[in-house]
Amino acid sequence: MIRINENYLKLASSYLFSDIAKRVSAFQEANPSREVIRLGIGDVTLPLSPSVIRAFHEGVDEMAQKSTFKGYGPEQGYEFLRNAIAENDFAGCDIKPSEVFVSDGSKCDTGNIQELFSNQLKIGVPDPVYPVYVDTNVMAGRTGNFINGRYEGLYYLESTESNGFIPTPPDHDLDLIYLCFPNNPTGATATREQLAAWVEYARTHKALILFDAAYVAFIRDPNLPKSIFEIPGAKEVALEFRSYSKTAGFTGTRCAYTVIPDECRVYDENGNAHKLNQFWNRRHTTKFNGVSYPVQKAAASIYTEEGAREVKTLVDYYLVNAKLIRESLTAVGYSCTGGDNSPYIWVKSSRPSWDFFDYLLNNAGIVCTPGAGFGRCGEGYIRISAFNSLENVKKAMERFPKE
Ligand code: MLT
Secondary structure, eight states, rough: OOOGGGGGGSSSSOHHHHHHHHHHHHHHOOTTTTOOOOOSSOOSSSSSOHHHHHHHHHHHHHHHHHOOOOOOOOTTTOOHHHHHHHHHHTTTTTOOOGEEESOHHHHHHHHHGGGGGGSSSSEEESSSSHHHHHHHHHTTTOSSEEETTTTTTEEEEEEOOGGGTTOOOSOOOEEEEEEEEEOOOTTTOOOHHHHHHHHHHHHHHHEEEEEOTGGGOOOOOOOOOOOGGTTGGGGEEEEEEEEEHHHHHHHOOOOEEEETTTTTTEEEETEEEEHHHHHHHHHHHHHHOOOOOHHHHHHGGSSOOOOOOHHHHHHHHHHHHHHHHHHHHTTOOEEEESSSSSEEEEEESSSSHHHHHHHHHHOEEEEOOEEGGGGGTTEEEEEEEOOOOOOHHHHHHHHHHOO
């Protein structure tokens, strides 16, 4: 008899964004003439930039010639891309190409990485949280059941108005900690001091920080840290996820990478330290065959002067939207976080999240993401994404109800 992994029975029946997509489709079917503006899932809307497209075409053309055709590439990514990443993305952090693992997405990497760890861990997840961090641990059997909006066995690091949506290290032991800055969903950004407190905590507890920096390209404040590796001592206790999805519009193209410094340690049951990098390399080479050559070539093009300028323009465009959303909603009485160094605006409402979601969809034709979908602390909030055209954002702001 084929038996299910019982952990899957603990999960909500569908992933948050699939659930929202279904509701929006049902609304559109019932109201075919209504215009819907999607400010829900953080999916880019602008086309790939000219340098990226040019490199992509060149990559495809190379695959068409016997002399330049490529079969399997290195699982960890082509050297030209790993070198460019190490050279450009971590100024002053001294990251080596061998510490970079190119992949098809940070969503996959954040989900897959936990396969490397014991099932007996104390895991800290933010609340509200990007649902992938939680669901993948449920799938792996690291939690109990879902009770009152939380999984038993996980430690929820509350991000609320009172701590400026930046959780502080707890006064008890954790082994694995998920952090994401600029944050999804709240749009909050952590200062150097706030990250340093987490690094110190991780060093004291021999814990590991999984630092998700998928939205780093939105940081414009020069005082904010862009990488956890800017914090002294972080390399021993942290790894970092980066993605081209939001940085360069690759959500449909798929390319990301994970950095695991040589110094980063993981321990066996006798307390002996091992290099984490070697185990991720082992997994990657066993279960993954690399990102396609044209896609990696396209990704590498953003490290040319022209390519860098073009992708900055893309991000700047969404930042204009984000500012407009934040200012418009503040002007009509909402309290907002994010939207300055982030594409997400976390909006406090007097209504329950899902009620507000339905109200916005039915009355204004606007799709948002209900905060409660990200965790218990998200109740009473909605997340608005800046990924749409300026024209649509302006229209949405005109239709948005007053608080
Ligand atoms: C989001 O809307 O939170 C993101 O698009 C999800 C993702 O990047 O997977």
